[in-house]
Amino acid sequence: MKKLVQIAFFLLLAVQVQASYILLPMDHETQKDHLKAYGITYWVLSSNVEAWWLLNYRGGSFAFPYNRTFEKECLTRGVSYEVVADGQFNNILNEIADPEVNMEAIKLEKAPKIAVYTPDFNARGEKIQPWDDAVTLVLTYAEIPYETIYDREVLNDELTEYDWLHLHHEDFTGQYGRFYRTYHNQTWYRENQRKMEELAYDLGFTKVSQLKLAVVKRIKEYVVGGGFMFAMCSATDTYDIALAAEGVDICAEMYDGDPVDPNAQSKLDYSKTFAFEDFQLERNPLEYEYSDIDHSRGRRINPEQDYFTLFDFSAKWDPVPTMLTQNHTRTVKGFMGQTTAFRNQNIKSNILVLGENKPAKEARYLHSEYGQGFFSFYGGHDPEDYRHYVQDPETDLSLHPKSPGYRLILNNILFPAAKKKKRKT
Known part of the structure; x- marks a missing residue:
């Protein structure tokens, strides 16, 4: 025995x-x-x-x-x-x-070096903006290392050190998230505005909107040169709005000290944007919205029935979108944000829709090549918190280890590690 x-x-x-x-x-x-x-x-x-x-x-x-x-x-x-x-x-x-x-x-083949574009902390070590970020949450939970950068580092050409860039929930139009009506008396709002103005002046700009435009243009160069950019929530539409509004004042007086250009809408140049076109700016500066790109307004969908579907691509012929949509389910629970979803009529024809809510006529997840690089836009704030409000506690991902919505973020992070294959023709 x-x-x-x-x-x-x-x-x-x-x-x-x-x-x-x-x-x-x-x-x-x-x-x-x-x-x-x-x-x-x-x-x-x-x-x-x-x-x-x-x-x-x-x-x-x-x-x-x-x-x-x-x-x-x-x-x-x-x-x-x-x-x-x-x-x-x-x-x-x-x-x-x-x-x-x-x-x-x-x-x-190789672990990509990751940068997260996110604001600094204040002198007390507190976050300047009182909300969390889904990408940094899942990177931390998955134990994937990353480094943080912001406007100064971008303008100093430090993006070239990274393979993958995530844009935190930023407002690239210089309107401070359009939080004025609800939060302009809050300490965090005033401190954020003061710090952003100081940073703009220090970097040689007279307005925050001018600083942000310089940043989005430098990020655009990064993508054209072969970088991968991933953005969620308001960092998607405000990025394109800033590009389209180059040289046009779209900020009301409470945001930059002088009135908006009354002809701003007609001066937008959609040829400069990544994904969106023919959008209309929100004229009311107190409205918690930038334009009609976002499909939040008038969106009558029962939260219990709010799902979007991932497209099923050919793995052998279209490996890139197949990688970006890998999941254990093709149906993903929807979630809201300042920018929740993208109206179909504002999406350029060359942009690949990876996930959509067809009954609502909206896209949730977009991707495209741009120059030598790539970008992905993902609507919503937190895949496991349907309505995430300012100052809400952050999501505990140990309670959601099988999250299909968070898997889509991680697909984007591993994508730059893939060995590039010749396109099939």
Whole structure:
């Protein structure tokens, strides 16, 4: 009996030694923590080890060479995994390569260096703006490292040091989020305005709107040169509005000290924007809205029925949108923000819609190439907080480890790690 136990032990050890891959399944039933699985994959890439992204295979699974250290890290972070023998993994690759199945295996080569564009803290170490950010929340939860930058660093050309840039919920039009009517007497609002004006003057601008225009133009150069930009909520539409309004005063007196240009609307240049066109500016400076790009106004959708659908792309012919829409479900719960969704009629014809609420005639998730780079726009504030208000507590992602809405953010973060394939023609 003892001899049989010894033989079984050595057989098991032999299987472990021969096993050559760790598979992180990403289907709903198997994976306990989808979000941390991205963090594991990023960590493996940071260790100078290549990985595979198995598009549409069990929810968009990840795989990388077996290593006891990697296995221990999966256990430590609570990520479900399977140890796969070399022959078995080759069988998976052969299954994926079948031209009759909508799957593809993408090699991930290098962990992208990540920058988050976000305001500084004040002298007391407090956040200047009293709201959180979904991207920094999920990066922290998934244990993916990032660095923060803001206007000074952008104008000093420090963007070139990064592969991926996230735009925090910024107002690039210089109107302080259009919070004036509700919050202009709040300490945080006044302090934010004072600090932004000081920063603008220090960098050589007479108005915050001029500073923000310089920033969006420098970010545009970053994307044209090959960078990847990801924006959520108000950082999407205000980015394009700022570009279209170059040289035009669209800020009312309470925001920049002088009146808005009465002919501002007719002077907008939509050819300069990334994604949107033919939009109408909101003329009331006290209205909590910038333009009609956002589909929040008049949006009569029952919160219980507010979902958007991810498009199903061809993994072999369209690997980029397939990567960006990897999920364990094609239907994602909607969520609101200052910019919740994008009206279809304001989206340029060359922009790829990745997710939409068809009955509402709105897009929630957009992507496109721009120059040598890429950008993605994602509507809403927090994928797991349907109505997130100013000064609400931040979401505890340990309660939402399978969040499909947060997975879409992480898809964008890993996308720059993919080995570039020649376009099929």
